[in-house]
Amino acid sequence: MEKEPPRLEEGRALIGTLPVLSPALRHIPPGMRDELARLATRWLDAGHTPTTVHEHILRSLPGTSTPVHRPGGLIRYLLRHVPARPLPPQPAPAHTHQLSPRLQGTRECAGDHTQPMLFRPVGDETHCAECVPQAAP
Structure with a gap:
C-alpha cells in the first residue's frame, strides 16, 4: 500500500x-x-x-x-509542471556605511581640510601626509 x-x-x-x-x-x-x-x-x-x-x-x-x-x-x-517557487522580495538594505572595496582600509584625516580627506594609514596615524609636520633630516 x-x-x-x-x-x-x-x-x-x-x-x-x-x-x-x-x-x-x-x-x-x-x-x-x-x-x-x-x-x-x-x-x-x-x-x-x-x-x-x-x-x-x-x-x-x-x-x-x-x-x-x-x-x-x-x-x-x-x-x-511545478515551477520553482519565486523568492520573496528582499527588503531594501538599510543604509550602511560600508566602503567600496577600493576604499577599504582608508581613514578620514583629522586635519584641517576644506572637504573630507581620505588617506590610507600605515599604522595608527590620524592625519594624512600633508597634515603631518615633515621631520627635518
Whole structure:
C-alpha cells in the first residue's frame, strides 16, 4: 500500500475549492479529484501556497466567452509542471556605511581640510601626509 503524501489533504482542499473560483471549474469529474489533489500537493511541497496555485489557475483560464469543455483535463494540464517557487522580495538594505572595496582600509584625516580627506594609514596615524609636520633630516 502506497503511503499518502503528508500534504495530500491540503491538496484535496485546494482542488475542492476550485468550483468556487470560477464557474468554468464546476464540473470536474469526481474520478479526477485524487489525481488533481496529488498534482496540487506537489505544488504545495515545492513551497507554493494555495493562493499562488489558485492565482496560477485563474490566470490560465480562458476568457468568459470561451467555454471549458474538460475542466479536469485543463486543471491537470495547468498543474502538471511545478515551477520553482519565486523568492520573496528582499527588503531594501538599510543604509550602511560600508566602503567600496577600493576604499577599504582608508581613514578620514583629522586635519584641517576644506572637504573630507581620505588617506590610507600605515599604522595608527590620524592625519594624512600633508597634515603631518615633515621631520627635518
